[in-house]
Amino acid sequence: MQGHVTPTKTYLTIFGALMICTILTVFVRLNLGIKSFAVAIAIALVKATLVILYFMHVKYSHILSKAAVVTSILFLLILLVLVSMDYVSRSWQPRATPWEKHQVLE
Amino acid sequence: MSAGTTTHDSAPSGVNYLTNGYSLKSWLLTVDHKRIAILYLISITIFFALGGIFAAAVRLELLTPQGDMMDAETYNKMFTMHGVVMIFFFLIPSVPATLGNFLIPIMVGAKDLAFPKINLLSWYLYIIGGMFGLYVAVSGGIETGWTFYTPYSSTYSNSAVIATAMGAFVAGFSSILTGLNFIVTIHKMRAPGLTWGRLPLFVWAHYATSLIQLLGTPVVAITLVLMMLERAFRIGFFDPALGGDPVLFQHLFWFYSHPAVYIMILPGMGVISEVVTCYSKKGVFGYHFIAGSSLAIAVLGFFVWGHHMYTAGQSTYAGVVFSLITFAVAVPSAVKIFNWTATMYRGSIRVDTPMLYALGFIGLFTVGGVTGVMLATMALDLHLHDTYFVVAHFHFVMVGGMVLAFMSGLHFWWPKMTGKIYPEIWGRVSAVLVFLGFNFTFFPQFLLGYMGMPRRYHAYPEEWQVLHVMSTIGASVLMLGFVLPAIYLTWSVFKGKAAEANPWQAKGLEWNIPSPPPTENFPAPVVVNEEVYAYSHEEVKALV
Amino acid sequence: MSDHSTTVDHVHGHAHGHDPHVAHHFDNAQQQYESGNLGMWLFLITEVMFFGGMFGAYAVYRTWYPDAFEFASTATNIPLGAANTVVLIISSLTMALAVQASQLGQQKKLVTMILLTMLFGSIFLGVKAFEYSEKYHHGHIPGPNFVWHGEGGREVQILFCLYFAMTGMHAVHMVVGLGIMTWLLITAMKGKYSPEYYNPVEITGLYWHFVDIVWIFLFPLLYLI
Numbered sequence: 001m002q003g004h005v006t007p008t009k010t011y012l013t014i015f016g017a018l019m020i021c022t023i024l025t026v027f028v029r030l031n032l033g034i035k036s037f038a039v040a041i042a043i044a045l046v047k048a049t050l051v052i053l054y055f056m057h058v059k060y061s062h063i064l065s066k067a068a069v070v071t072s073i074l075f076l077l078i079l080l081v082l083v084s085m086d087y088v089s090r091s092w093q094p095r096a097t098p099w100e101k102h103q104v105l106e
Numbered sequence: 107m108s109a110g111t112t113t114h115d116s117a118p119s120g121v122n123y124l125t126n127g128y129s130l131k132s133w134l135l136t137v138d139h140k141r142i143a144i145l146y147l148i149s150i151t152i153f154f155a156l157g158g159i160f161a162a163a164v165r166l167e168l169l170t171p172q173g174d175m176m177d178a179e180t181y182n183k184m185f186t187m188h189g190v191v192m193i194f195f196f197l198i199p200s201v202p203a204t205l206g207n208f209l210i211p212i213m214v215g216a217k218d219l220a221f222p223k224i225n226l227l228s229w230y231l232y233i234i235g236g237m238f239g240l241y242v243a244v245s246g247g248i249e250t251g252w253t254f255y256t257p258y259s260s261t262y263s264n265s266a267v268i269a270t271a272m273g274a275f276v277a278g279f280s281s282i283l284t285g286l287n288f289i290v291t292i293h294k295m296r297a298p299g300l301t302w303g304r305l306p307l308f309v310w311a312h313y314a315t316s317l318i319q320l321l322g323t324p325v326v327a328i329t330l331v332l333m334m335l336e337r338a339f340r341i342g343f344f345d346p347a348l349g350g351d352p353v354l355f356q357h358l359f360w361f362y363s364h365p366a367v368y369i370m371i372l373p374g375m376g377v378i379s380e381v382v383t384c385y386s387k388k389g390v391f392g393y394h395f396i397a398g399s400s401l402a403i404a405v406l407g408f409f410v411w412g413h414h415m416y417t418a419g420q421s422t423y424a425g426v427v428f429s430l431i432t433f434a435v436a437v438p439s440a441v442k443i444f445n446w447t448a449t450m451y452r453g454s455i456r457v458d459t460p461m462l463y464a465l466g467f468i469g470l471f472t473v474g475g476v477t478g479v480m481l482a483t484m485a486l487d488l489h490l491h492d493t494y495f496v497v498a499h500f501h502f503v504m505v506g507g508m509v510l511a512f513m514s515g516l517h518f519w520w521p522k523m524t525g526k527i528y529p530e531i532w533g534r535v536s537a538v539l540v541f542l543g544f545n546f547t548f549f550p551q552f553l554l555g556y557m558g559m560p561r562r563y564h565a566y567p568e569e570w571q572v573l574h575v576m577s578t579i580g581a582s583v584l585m586l587g588f589v590l591p592a593i594y595l596t597w598s599v600f601k602g603k604a605a606e607a608n609p610w611q612a613k614g615l616e617w618n619i620p621s622p623p624p625t626e627n628f629p630a631p632v633v634v635n636e637e638v639y640a641y642s643h644e645e646v647k648a649l650v
Numbered sequence: 651m652s653d654h655s656t657t658v659d660h661v662h663g664h665a666h667g668h669d670p671h672v673a674h675h676f677d678n679a680q681q682q683y684e685s686g687n688l689g690m691w692l693f694l695i696t697e698v699m700f701f702g703g704m705f706g707a708y709a710v711y712r713t714w715y716p717d718a719f720e721f722a723s724t725a726t727n728i729p730l731g732a733a734n735t736v737v738l739i740i741s742s743l744t745m746a747l748a749v750q751a752s753q754l755g756q757q758k759k760l761v762t763m764i765l766l767t768m769l770f771g772s773i774f775l776g777v778k779a780f781e782y783s784e785k786y787h788h789g790h791i792p793g794p795n796f797v798w799h800g801e802g803g804r805e806v807q808i809l810f811c812l813y814f815a816m817t818g819m820h821a822v823h824m825v826v827g828l829g830i831m832t833w834l835l836i837t838a839m840k841g842k843y844s845p846e847y848y849n850p851v852e853i854t855g856l857y858w859h860f861v862d863i864v865w866i867f868l869f870p871l872l873y874l875i
């Protein structure tokens with residue numbers, strides 16, 4: 001009555017894509033080692049997008065569902081970015097001269 | 107705003123929500139949002155009294171410079187319990203869970219909230235959380251401060267940290283569910299004709315509050331979980347001895363707890379918007395600005411938490427950014443103050459009890475807000491951090507702001523909720539007592555803080571005793587100002603004069619239905635065909 | 651607000667309650683459906699922020715202790731993690747097909763798909779339990795008895811704290827999901843769902859997919875390091 005009915009074929013296609021992504025990400029990790037982290041995250045983002053758009057029907061659903069997705073991503077980013085802001089910039093701080101050196105100068 | 111099909115003459119035909127069943131079960135298993143609001147009102151009043159007792163202990167100890175009434179650890183427990191009870195079990199649910207719960211479905215023209223059973227669940231979660239709080243109170247207390255800073259809370263404290271954190275955790279879910287219910291109700295349950303531009307500002311304020319509850323509360327929930335795990339299993343999320351970072355705890359804690367300040371103040375602002383328009387008998391000035399500023403406060407509030415951490419080892423560069431955004435968040439609050447003042451300008455003002463409280467709110471909240479901007483200045487904060495200046499600042503916002511707004515709204519809608527009129531003269535007397543008592547309690551604390559009195563100390567140098575005695579005397583007057591309403595409001599429920607549907611000649615859907623409202627609020631479906639706050643000159647002239 | 655609902659006349663009339671699925675405080679089925687959906691989406695926002703706190707902690711310690719994460723990569727079981735990823739994605743597919751079956755009124759398929767989803771969810775938890783016991787035997791449970799033969803034990807322990815907190819919290823969500831699924835199975839077998847009323851199936855699906863998405867991120871963060 002209310003919602004969009006996704007055909008089985010679409011679900012199977014998305015499922016196939018998710019499987020390929022999983023194999024790909026493991027393959028890259030085994031060949032590139034720990035440097036593959038950025039690739040792994042990128043692939044995870046793709047997989048999450050597919051699940052959200054098709055399995056969770058966001059592609060066909062009400063504007064409010066889309067708004068919910070955007071809001072949660074946005075506020076998650078606020079949390080992560082502003083916390084990192086502190087940690088990244090801590091090393092930029094000018095350090096006070098150690099006490100012993102002052103003594104030497106006098 | 108008048109309802110097309112609901113009018114004053116749809117006379118109350120006997121049964122209302124209060125007379126619809128008298129058994130205990132009909133209350134404890136009710137899904138009627140109005141009854142749940144009453145359940146909340148009773149429970150938060152109990153916790154307010156409990157928090158007040160802890161505050162009294164603190165003020166009594168500070169009457170003399172020596173720590174003679176209790177030792178330092180007991181004193182630490184007193185202020186911690188005061189903070190925990192007041193914040194998690196009184197301020198956070200205060201206006202939303204009582205007045206919001208009662209009024210939001212009525213203001214949007216609905217029969218109930220979208221999820222009545224979840225609404226009842228949220229009250230039970232609150233009570234379970236509260237039981238943890240009571241357990242802690244009788245089993246020896248907690249002395250970490252309401253902020254649970256690690257590693258003290260997770261490693262060194264010997265008090266009931268886990269039980270308290272569990273209480274806050276569970277109560278947090280009650281708060282989340284209330285917010286969820288409000289947002290769905292406001293989006294999906296509005297009556298035909300009730301566009302977003304016709305919503306009362308009370309509803310807008312609660313929409314913004316609910317957003318914060320949904321987005322912020324889960325972060326503090328997981329933070330408390332990690333802290334509890336660290337304490338229970340001696341592992342090191344935040345313990346520097348085990349490689350963790352205690353400042354990370356503060357980041358995650360304040361990500362919620364700064365916006366939580368807006369959970370506490372925004373609903374109060376919603377109350378003030380309703381009261382100021384009604385007692386000025388004038389349309390609100392700058393409706394869209396007040397509505398928009400609520401949302402702006404809710405969103406900007408998530409960018410500023412670092413102003414609690416200038417001295418905690420946070421990077422100075424991050425501090426600068428947090429400081430600048432904190433200045434910006436003062437703007438939407440100031441917009442509201444300006445618009446309320448402009449609403450009153452040339453209005454036909456009546457200074458009845460709700461308006462007295464509202465005027466008190468506007469003055470005291472302004473002081474609280476401006477001192478907040480002072481504290482957001484990094485250089486000044488190095489001097490004032492963790493002093494009584496901070497204590498005075500947030501009490502001006504929380505008590506001078508939120509509690510006064512709560513009292514204002516409680517009196518304003520009391521006839522609607524109970525069907526009874528409270529004695530006006532006693533209302534005015536206690537409003538004045540609260541205002542005077544409040545200022546005597548907290549203004550000296552600004553001076554103390556500026557002179558360097560740190561918070562959380564049970565003893566102090568003798569030269570500060572005069573100010574501390576003033577503060578304690580003020581607190582006694584303040585207490586009287588809260589005991590009086592408890593007495594005369596309760597009295598009015600049984601002996602008060604019956605209230606008509608609209609005793610204050612106010613506008614809004616809730617004033618078009620009988621007092622107290624029938625179980626499903628509206629005798630017939632509502633259609634809204636009038637703008638919001640449609641006070642007219644003709645009506646005002648007729649009143650005079 | 652609704653364009654094709656048969657109950658739209660409720661706005662003007664006063665008859666209500668003849669649709670047994672519509673709770674009395676809603677005007678019509680469409681309003682109830684949209685409210686249910688929005689409610690679940692809002693709940694998922696809180697869930698994102700709930701896990702977000704731990705992702706924040708992960709980001710901080712990963713930048714602080716990059717070496718420790720490299721040392722610890724020898725202790726993660728990539729094959730099991732990958733297998734579990736596949737299992738969970740399959741359960742997401744069957745869940746999506748369950749929603750589709752309820753939309754089309756295919757009663758038998760609905761019950762089968764819910765059962766399959768529960769089956770794969772349980773397999774996931776079984777594998778997880780095996781992994782935990784493996785970690786236990788190696789002494790990789792954080793706490794005073796933590797054992798680490800190699801460099802950077804203190805920092806590696808933080809990673810294991812995160813590992814257990816994040817996967818543990820995820821597993822709790824799986825268990826809750828299985829609980830809801832059990833209720834869904836019972837009501838579905840009673841024939842409660844139809845093309846006119848399938849909202850509970852759909853919003854349970856949303857929750858299940860969300861739990862899947864969390865795992866999609868946990869896999870690279872905690873295994874592919």
Ligand SMILES: [Cu+2]
Pocket residue numbers: 363364367410411413414
């Ligand atoms: Cu703050």
